[in-house]
Amino acid sequence: MGSPANANRRGTVRSLSERFDKYTEHSGQEVDAADFDYEDDNDSPASTVGSGEGGFKLERPGLLKLNSRLSNRSWAAVEDDSSDEDVFAEFDEPFAEDDLEAHIQRDKQARLSARVNTLIDDLSFNANSTGTLLINSTGLNILVASPEMQIQLVSSHGMLAILEVLEGYHSREIVLQLLRIVNLLVTENVSFLESFCLVGGIPVVMGFTSKRFPSECRLEASNFIRLLCHTSVLTLQMFISCRGLKVLVELLDEDCSSATQAPLVVHALNGISSVFDLQSPTTKNDFCRMFVREGLLDPLSGALLNVMANSGMKEKIIRILLVFSQVSQSDSYVRHAVGTRKVIRRLLRACELLEPGCLVLMLKAVKHLSMNVSLLDVLQNANAIEILVRILEEQASSPHSTEMSNHIFQTCFNLCRLNKSRQDEAAQAGIIPCLQRVAETQSPLKQFALPILCDMASAGKSCRMLLWQHNGLNMYLRLLEDPYFQVSALESILSWLQDEPARVEDELMKPDAMRAILDCFVTAKANSFENLLELFLKLTRISTRITTAFSRSTAFFRKVADRLGHNTKPVMRLNLLRILKSVCDAHPNRGILVERYGSGDGLLGVLEGLSRGGGDGAVLVRELAKEIIPVLRPGLKPLPVGSRTGGKGVTPKRMRRTASETSAVTVGVAVGGSILTSAKTPPSSNGAPKVMSTRPKTRLKDISWQGTQ
Secondary structure, rough: OOHHHHHHHHHHHOOHOOOOOOOOOOOOOOHHHEEHHHHHHHOOOEEEEOOOOOOOOOOOOOOOEEEOOOOOOOOOOOOOHHOOOOOOOOOOOOOOOOOOHHHHHHHHHHHHHHHHHHHHHHHHHOOOOOHHEEEEEEEHHHHHHHOOHHHHHHOOOOOHHHHHHHOOOOHHHHHHHHHHHHHHHHHHOHHHHHHHHHHHHHHHHHHHHHHOHHHHHHHHHHHHHHHHOOOOOHHHHHHHHHHHHHHHHHOOOOOOOOOOOOHHHHHHHHHHHHHHHHHOOOOOOHHHHHHHHOHHHHHHHHHHHHHHOOOOHHHHHHHHHHHHHHHHHOOOHHHHHOOOOOHHHHHHHHHOOHHHHHHHHHHHHHHHHHHOOEEEEHHOOOOOOHHHHHHHOOOOOOOOOOHHHHHHHHHHHHHOOOOOOHHHHHHHHHHHHHHHHHOOOOOHHHHHHHHHHHHHHOOHHHHHHHHHHHHHHHHHHOOOOOOOOOOHHHHHHHHHHHOOOOHHHHHHHOOOHHHHHHHHHHOOOOHHHHHHHHHHHHHHHHHHHHHHHHHOOOOHHHHHHHHHHOOOOOOHHHHHHHHHHHHHHOOOOOHHHHHHHHHOOOHHHHHHHHHHHOOOOHHHHHHHHHHHHHHOOOOOOOOOOOOOOOOOOOOOOOHHHHHHHHHHHHEEEEOOOOOEEOOOEEOOOOOOOOOOOOOOOOOHHHHOOHHHH
16 A cells, blocks of 8 residues: 555546546445444443454444544545545536625515515505504614615605605604605705605795794704705705795794704805805896895894804805895895895994904995995984994904905995085094094005095084194195195185184194195196196185285296196186286285286286287186286386377376266267257357367377387
C-alpha cells in the first residue's frame, strides 16, 4: 500500500470514472473487521473478539465503532486540502446565499400590498363605519414602517378613497389620521402632490384650516398648504387659482404668542412671500389688489407688533409691507388701503421697536409711502416727523446709520417740501442740527437736507427763532459759495430780511457777511447768475444800507459792465440796469461815480450803446439806459456860438408849473387858419382878444448834451 501523499497525488490525476469506482462496493468484497470496534461509555478496557490490530473490540453488545486506523480505501485518508473539493460542483448550479432573504422580502411585500388593497377597499365601502379609524391607523402604521407601500396606495386609487372620506367629515380622529396620511404621501414625492391636487384635493384640505376645526386638524391642513406653496410652481399656481389667498389671510389672523397657533402664522407668512416671489404673467400689482380685497393689511400690520421676539417673522412681514408700499406709488386702490391711519400708526410704532437690521427695511417702506402726496397728511397726523427725527438722533452711531439717514432724510424732504406747518414741526422736533451736520459734509444727502434748511427761513417765527439759536444766518452765508445752493441760500436770506429787517440787516452789514454777498454776485456762473439777479434786485430795494455798500464795490460795477456788454438776453439786461440804477441812486457821492465810471470806454460807454438801441434793441432796456446815463455823465457840452444861452454851457433848470398856472393858460390851436382862444384869455386894451404867440418853445430834449449833436 502506498502512503496517503501518493494516494492524494494519484487521486488528482485519476479520471472521473476511476474516482467514482473508488467508492463503489463490488460483489464478493469482504469487510475488514479491523475497521470497526466496540467501545464502552466510560472507555474502560474490555474483552476483544479476535486478535491483532484488525480485531473487533467488544465493549458492549450493539455498539460498534470504526477504528481510528486509516486505510487507503477510507474517505478520511484524504488530506485536508483535498477535502475542500466538491465532486458534484461540476454538475450542480451554484447556490445563491441571498435567495432566501429575497424570497422573504417578496413574500412580505406581497402580504403588505394585499393588506393595503384590503384597507383601501374597506375604506371605500365602509367609510361611515366605526372601523374607519382602525383602518386609518393601520394604514398609517404600514406607510410609516414600509415607505415603499406609498406607491402601492397611490396606484390602488387610495387618494380618491381618502378624499371621499374627507368630504364626508365624520370625526376629529378620522380626519386627523387621513390628513397625516396625505402629508406623508406628498411630502417626499412631488408627483404625488401634483396628482392629489389634480383630483381636487386642494379645496377639500383647505376647508380644514377653518377655526371651526380642532387645532390639530388645522395644523395638518396648514402643513399641506405649506407644501403647496414651496414644492413647485405648478402646485402654487393651482393653490392660488383655488382662492387660496383668502386662506393665507385667515391663517395670518391668529395669536402669534400661542404655541398651537404660531405655526399657522409662520405658514401663512411663508405662503404670502412665495406668492410675491412667483415668476408668472400675473404682476405684483394684481397680487396686492387680491390681498387687499381679502383684507390682508390689517392682520399683517397687527402681526408685525406681535412678533417682535421673532426676527425671522419680522423680516418676512416687513418685506411684504415693503412690496405694498412700492406698489402703492402707482396703484391708487392699494394706496388707499395702505394709507389708513390704523396701518400707518402700526408701522411707525414698529419703527420705534425694531432692531437696526429690520428698521432699515421698515424705514424704506415709510419712504415709499411718503412719495404719495395723498398720504403725507396721514403720515403727519401719525406723528411721523417726530418719530423719524428721534430715530435719526438715536441711531447716529449705529452701523446702519448711513442707510437710515438716507431713508429718513428723503422721507422728511417729501414731508416738509412746500409745507410750512411740517417744516415748523420738524424744527420743533430737533431736525435742524441733524440737517446742519449733513450740510457741512460732502454727503449726497445734502440735496435733501439743504432744501429743508433753506425753506425753514420762511416757515414761521418759531422756526426762525430756532435758526437763530443754531446760527442759521451764517450757515446761509456760507452756502452762497456753493454754486448749486447759492440761489436757495440767498432766497432764505431775503425772506428772513423781509420778516426781521433790523436784526438781519445788522448781521448782513458785517464785513464778512457783505464780502460773502458781493463774492456771490461777482463769481456767480452763467447758469445761476440769471436767477440771482431778481434776488439782488429785491435786496437793493429792501435795504438802502446794503445797496449803499454795493455802490462802494468796484468789482460790483465791473461785473455789471461785463454782463451788460456780453449778455444778449433782454431780461438779464433789464434786471442788471435796474440794480445799477438802484445802486447809483443810493450812492452818497455822485462825483465819485462820474470819476470812476464816467469814461466812454467803461460802464458809461456800454450804457450809451444800449441807449442807442445796440444789441437786441429792446425798448425797456433802451429807455432805462437813458435814465442812468445822466448820473454817470461828467457834464454838458458847450452849445454852438449864437445860441440863446449866450454860449454858456450850463445845465438848463427845469421849472415845475403849478396847477393854478396851468388852468390860467389859454392854449391856442390853429384850425382851418383861425385861432381859437379860451374864454379866460385876458382882453387887450382896445377890447379885442389878445392873441398868444405861436412861436415854439425850447424843449429840454432839444438842448444838445455832451456826446450828441
